[in-house]
Amino acid sequence: xxxxxxxxxxxxxxxxxxxxxxxxxxxxxxxxxxLPTALLAVATxxxxxxxxxxxxxxxxxxxxxxxxxxxxxxxxxxxxxxxMWKFNPIFQSKVxxxxxxxxxxxxxxxxxxxxxxxxxxxxxxxLREVRxxxxxxxxxxxxxxxxxxxxxxxxxxxxxxxxxxxxxxxxWTYAGGYLSFVQLVPEQVPYGxxxxxxxxxxxxxxxxxxxxxxxxxxxLKANGDWLDSNETPxxxxxxxxxxxxxxxxxHQGKSGSFFSSWKGEKYAVTYGSxxxxxxxxxxxxxxxxxxxxxxxxxxxxxxxxxIGIIVAVCLxxxxxxxxxxxxxxxxxxxxxxxxDFPQHEVGDEVEFIERQWKFLNSExxxxxxxxxxxxxxxxxxxxxQLLNDHLYLSEDHLRTRMEQYGWDLEGKRLALVVIRLxxxxxxxxxxxxxxxxxxxxxAVNVIREIADNQFEQAEVISGQDFxxxxxxxxxxxxxxxxxxxxxxxxxxxxxxxxxxxxxxxxIAKPTNRLSELPQAFQEVNQSFSxxxxxxxxxxxxxEQLTINEPSIPYPFAAEKELMRCIRSGDREETNDAxxxxxxxxxxxxETEMALRxxxxxxxxxxxxxxxxxxxxxxxxxxxxxxxxxGRLREPHEMARWFRDKIGxxxxxxxxxxxxxxVHLMKETIDTVVGLLEENYTEDVxxxxxxxxxxxxxxxxxxxxxxxxxxxxxxxxxxxxINKSKELLLHSSEKVNDIAFxxxxxxxxxxxxxKKHEGVTPTQYREIHKGSA
Numbered sequence: 183x184x185x186x187x188x189x190x191x192x193x194x195x196x197x198x199x200x201x202x203x204x205x206x207x208x209x210x211x212x213x214x215x216x217l218p219t220a221l222l223a224v225a226t227x228x229x230x231x232x233x234x235x236x237x238x239x240x241x242x243x244x245x246x247x248x249x250x251x252x253x254x255x256x257x258x259x260x261x262x263x264x265x266m267w268k269f270n271p272i273f274q275s276k277v278x279x280x281x282x283x284x285x286x287x288x289x290x291x292x293x294x295x296x297x298x299x300x301x302x303x304x305x306x307x308x309l310r311e312v313r314x315x316x317x318x319x320x321x322x323x324x325x326x327x328x329x330x331x332x333x334x335x336x337x338x339x340x341x342x343x344x345x346x347x348x349x350x351x352x353x354w355t356y357a358g359g360y361l362s363f364v365q366l367v368p369e370q371v372p373y374g375x376x377x378x379x380x381x382x383x384x385x386x387x388x389x390x391x392x393x394x395x396x397x398x399x400x401x402l403k404a405n406g407d408w409l410d411s412n413e414t415p416x417x418x419x420x421x422x423x424x425x426x427x428x429x430x431x432x433h434q435g436k437s438g439s440f441f442s443s444w445k446g447e448k449y450a451v452t453y454g455s456x457x458x459x460x461x462x463x464x465x466x467x468x469x470x471x472x473x474x475x476x477x478x479x480x481x482x483x484x485x486x487x488x489i490g491i492i493v494a495v496c497l498x499x500x501x502x503x504x505x506x507x508x509x510x511x512x513x514x515x516x517x518x519x520x521x522d523f524p525q526h527e528v529g530d531e532v533e534f535i536e537r538q539w540k541f542l543n544s545e546x547x548x549x550x551x552x553x554x555x556x557x558x559x560x561x562x563x564x565x566x567q568l569l570n571d572h573l574y575l576s577e578d579h580l581r582t583r584m585e586q587y588g589w590d591l592e593g594k595r596l597a598l599v600v601i602r603l604x605x606x607x608x609x610x611x612x613x614x615x616x617x618x619x620x621x622x623x624x625a626v627n628v629i630r631e632i633a634d635n636q637f638e639q640a641e642v643i644s645g646q647d648f649x650x651x652x653x654x655x656x657x658x659x660x661x662x663x664x665x666x667x668x669x670x671x672x673x674x675x676x677x678x679x680x681x682x683x684x685x686x687x688x689i690a691k692p693t694n695r696l697s698e699l700p701q702a703f704q705e706v707n708q709s710f711s712x713x714x715x716x717x718x719x720x721x722x723x724x725e726q727l728t729i730n731e732p733s734i735p736y737p738f739a740a741e742k743e744l745m746r747c748i749r750s751g752d753r754e755e756t757n758d759a760x761x762x763x764x765x766x767x768x769x770x771x772e773t774e775m776a777l778r779x780x781x782x783x784x785x786x787x788x789x790x791x792x793x794x795x796x797x798x799x800x801x802x803x804x805x806x807x808x809x810x811x812g813r814l815r816e817p818h819e820m821a822r823w824f825r826d827k828i829g830x831x832x833x834x835x836x837x838x839x840x841x842x843x844v845h846l847m848k849e850t851i852d853t854v855v856g857l858l859e860e861n862y863t864e865d866v867x868x869x870x871x872x873x874x875x876x877x878x879x880x881x882x883x884x885x886x887x888x889x890x891x892x893x894x895x896x897x898x899x900x901x902x903i904n905k906s907k908e909l910l911l912h913s914s915e916k917v918n919d920i921a922f923x924x925x926x927x928x929x930x931x932x933x934x935x936k937k938h939e940g941v942t943p944t945q946y947r948e949i950h951k952g953s954a
Contacts, residue, residue, distance in 0.1 A: 243439045243452045249389045250463050254456050260306055261363060264378050265352055268367045272298050277314075278373020282321050285331045292330060300325035302378070310360060310381040314367070316374040317343045346375055354459065361385075361459060389463050398422060399465035401456075426451060426464050442466070561587045565643045569598075569651055571700035580696040589639060594655040597666060597692045598699060600706045601629060601673060603648035604684040605816060618648065621681060625650055628676050636669055651703065656692070663723075670721045678719060687721045736780055737766040744784075745791050748828060751835055756828060764821045774815065781820050785811055788824075792831055802834060803827065850875050850882070851889040855897075862901050863925045868894045902926065903938050910947045917943045 267273075272294055285292045295314065302312040303325055314323040320334045322342070334342055345357065345364055352365045360379040366372035382401075389399045400423055422444060429442055430453045437454030449466040456463065513534060564587060567573050573580065584591055603625055626644050629652060633640035639655035654666075670687040677685050688706035693699070709722050740763040747756040767780050785807060789799050799807070807827065814820050854871050868886075872879045887893050892900070902924040909920045920943070921931035935943050 243450075247437075247452075247454060250454055250456055253385065253389065253463075256306075256308060257456075257459065260308060260378070260380075261352070261354075263305065264302075264312075264363050264365050264376065267302060267376060268351075268365055268369050270298065270367075273314075273367040278316055278318065280316075281319050282331050282333065285321075285323075295323055296325050296330055299323060302376075308380050308384050310379045313377045313379075314374060315342055315345070315377055317346045318373065322377075345377070346372075348372060389465065397465065397467040398426075399463065402427065402462045402464065403460075422466075426466055430462070430464055441469075561641065562643055565641055565651075565653055566645070568696065568699055569643065569653075569703040571704075577695055577697050584696065589641075589655065591655065591696075593658055594639070595658050595692045595694055596696065596699065597654040597656055598690040598702050598706065599652040599654065599666065599670065600688045600690070600703065601625070601650045601652070601677075602686040602688075603650075603677070603681065604686055621683075622648055622650065624681065625677055628680060629673055632669065632672050632676060636665070636672075653699070658694075663725075667721070667723070674719050674721065684718045686719070689721070689723045689725075691725050736783060737763060740766050741784060741787060745787060748788075748791060748832070749795075751832060753829075753832060756832065757825065760821070760824060760828065764817065764824075768817050777817060777820075778812070781811060781824075782808065784824070788828070788831075795835070797831070797834065802831060847881070847885040848889055850877070851886050854882075854886065855890065858898060858901060862898060862905065863923060865925065866898070899934060899938070903935060906931070906935065906943065907939075907946065910943055911950055917947075 277291075277295070280288070299312050299314060303309055311324065311326050315334075316322065317334075317339070320339055322332055322334060323330060324332060345355065346366070347353070347364075348366065350364075350366075352363065355362055355364060357364075357377060357379065360382070362380070363378045365376045365378070367374060367376055386399075386401055389401065425444060426442070429440075429451065433440065433453075439450065439452040442449050442451050447468050450469050451464070451466045453462060453464045455461065564573075564583065568580070575583070581591055603621065622644055625648075626642050629650055630640075630642045633642065633652055633654070637654050637656070641653045643651040643653065645651055666689055670689065674685045674687060677683065688709055690702035690706050693702060705724060706722075709724055740759070744756070744759040744763050747759040750756075763784070767777065789807070792799050792802065811820065811823065814823060853875075857871070858866065868883060869879055872882045875882070883894060886897070890897055906920050906924045909915060909923065910917075913920075915923075917931075918928040921928040924931070926934065932942055935941075935946070939946055941949065
């Protein structure tokens with residue numbers, strides 16, 4: 183019998199733990215344990231795939247745009263280079279009057295022309311060939327043709343004469359199936375033209391993608407034909423390229439990107455035009471390989487989610503039992519507060535706890551509301567919202583709220599005084615950045631102490647940007663002007679002595695209506711822009727303030743001198759010119775508003791100068807300059823701000839100039855080294871090369887040593903010695919003849935050779951002749 187009762191008691195307790203809370207808890211735990219993994223898998227798949235596709239498409243588009251711009255720039259540079267060839271002295275002679283017989287008889291001039299055209303043809307990998315056409319002589323000159331001088335057939339003469347357009351100095355065209363650039367020569371009275379033909383395969387190679395990406399790219403002419411003649415017209419040879427060309431033709435616009443599928447593979451396709459030639463580039467890159475890891479990870483997460491659901495069922499059952507135990511103890515705790523509580527009234531555990539909690543919460547709210555009415559913070563916050571026009575209440579509602587917060591408005595007029603602290607940036611020795619709130623807090627305490635001693639009802643409101651407002655409730659029959667003036671003077675003296683800052687006080691027109699305070703507050707702040715910047719402390723009474731709009735004398739001459747100094751890049755002159763401009767500005771600008779207008783004019787001129795120099799102010803500063811300047815009030819703050827911005831611009835210009843000079847010097851030294859390889863037998867000198875390239879001997883000497891590691895004389899000497907050593911070993915010429923061939927006198931050659939090699943030239947030949 184006892185065992186039966188014990189089992190019955192356990193069954194009762196077991197059923198007791200299976201209330202609504204247990205069932206809800208079991209369901210919640212089950213969902214929390216299993217759903218996140220499945221949701222994570224789905225989100226990873228859709229969000230990850232789409233994000234990767236967008237990023238791959240964006241990166242692919244930017245890369246192709248960069249390559250197209252690079253190709254366009256190379257074509258532009260080649261155009262400039264071919265244009266400069268018309269000034270070559272070899273084309274200034276009477277070449278136009280020569281016939282085929284003249285060229286064959288004048289071998290020297292023919293060889294010079296051959297070398298010149300050959301150098302021109304090899305000046306760029308994009309050039310296929312450069313020819314000189316003489317339409318009147320019906321011949322053309324080609325360095326790549328074995329005959330060099332080739333007659334133009336009668337069927338071609340009309341076509342090549344049509345290319346000789348005297349009204350056009352140079353232009354792009356298609357000649358012989360190649361993109362060509364025509365340049366008339368010479369400059370004054372042209373007798374023919376240079377025809378520079380470009381290699382389509384080399385141009386296609388510039389936009390070719392990385393082979394590892396399994397991508398494809400090609401260029402189409404303006405009429406839709408293939409640029410590369412190696413592309414066959416049959417669709418079967420290049421089906422994917424023909425498919426891409428058809429897809430691109432379906433889209434509108436000169437450039438763009440889209441996704442396309444081909445044989446189960448998804449591609450990111452980018453196309454655009456090359457402005458100089460009218461071509462269109464097309465590029466496609468597969469993205470399936472990039473997204474495959476995300477697909478695999480999503481599948482694994484889905485499998486884990488299914489397994490997690492099975493495990494979660496078991497864990498949730500055990501966890502729900504554990505979670506239900508505290509709920510039972512909490513119910514027993516609330517039941518202990520009431521005696522003879524019927525068992526059937528408990529019902530749902532959560533509802534029972536909720537009823538008890540509402541009862542306790544209602545009592546807490548009553549106590550809390552009683553305490554809230556004593557907080558002074560709410561009073562100040564209410565006035566702050568009122569002054570900033572954030573309360574959309576009627577006059578009666580505003581008065582009711584004021585009376586609830588403890589103010590007596592019966593028979594009172596409202597006076598508003600606004601105090602602004604100026605010159606914080608001058609106090610860097612006393613205060614650090616971030617101490618603005620500390621300074622404002624100190625000013626609030628000083629103003630509150632003075633106001634409490636002089637007025638019965640006064641409320642201080644702390645604002646932003648070193649601004650403190652004071653609301654006074656004064657009797658209607660009291661003359662307030664003199665007292666407000668004396669109070670303002672006391673505030674100015676006290677704050678100036680304690681904080682050592684400049685003080686600006688604004689006194690609004692007294693009013694009887696609370697709803698007029700936001701307008702009064704706004705008028706006072708607007709009047710601050712008319713303060714006299716020449717005075718350190720000011721008191722502005724809006725009833726007595728008269729605003730004149732005088733003409734603003736702007737120092738245009740000083741601004742022009744400042745812009746000249748900025749263009750010169752001299753920092754010291756620029757700082758002096760900026761100081762002179764600011765001194766003239768502060769001398770003639772009396773009000774803060776006039777000073778702001780002048781500074782905005784200077785900023786606009788500075789931004790225009792930066793744009794004319796080829797720089798972007800947005801990329802240079804990455805901020806709204808007018809907004810930054812608008813937050814400054816003091817002339818010295820504006821001066822320091824302009825120095826910082828001009829300094830950033832000058833540093834950027836210096837870095838750009840230095841990079842350009844280093845690059846040009848390296849190209850010059852490479853050219854000098856190449857010329858030395860050709861002219862080392864002649865009487866060459868550093869002065870000759872400096873005069874030829876138009877740079878100083880000092881800069882050329884320093885640049886030569888920095889690039890090659892040795893100075894010019896040592897490099898030339900080593901070059902000549904090495905050349906003579908080759909002749910000593912591989913020829914039977916006399917030593918004296920070898921000396922002349924490498925540019926030395928025999929006696930000097932002997933001394934230099936022995937100095938560098940330790941033996942004479944004859945001894946060197948005898949030592950190494952057998953091994954050679």
